[in-house]
Amino acid sequence: MLIGILTIILSLACGQQEVGYDTKINLFGTQMAITGNQMRAARSLVGLDQIALAEMAGVSANTIRNMEGAGAGRINVRTMTLDAVTDALKAAGVVFVEEGMNDGGPGVRLTARSEEK
Template identity: 40%
Template sequence: MKIEQCRAARALLGWSSAELAQAAGLGPVTVRRFESGQAVQQISIDTMRTALEAAGVVFIQDGETSRRAGVGVRLAD
């Protein structure tokens, strides 16, 4: 998951960084550190992504389903 995808996913859900942290079982500082480009453990990134996916977010990777071949997010149907 890229930083931009995390921010966009939170925006789609209307979640604050604290709400994502709570859903992922992480500290709010971890989410803020990740979104500001600071180093966080991969397991924390995976946990955030899992929480966002559980809430209905679908992640789009480079060249996958996107006509412009950019990364992105959308809500599940």
């Protein structure tokens, strides 16, 4: 039993409980999946290349490439990484639309503020 307790303590201390996550909190406080296609569309919508987005988010261009490589599947990265990238895109004027909103599939759009520019 002592070994089991020590294993749990060591796992928590080493951060092993944090694996990959594939969701982001939406505007309504619920979790929504972000797909690779949404990420690619969002980046294109605001006219950023992968390197520029990576610099804005503080991640590597390879991370952006891998996230977009998920295609129609959910992005599976650490929460902090997903937050950094989606926050950079939101700061550029992107809104992520989840499946079922407005009777459509998942997508992206510009904020009204960005559309006026």
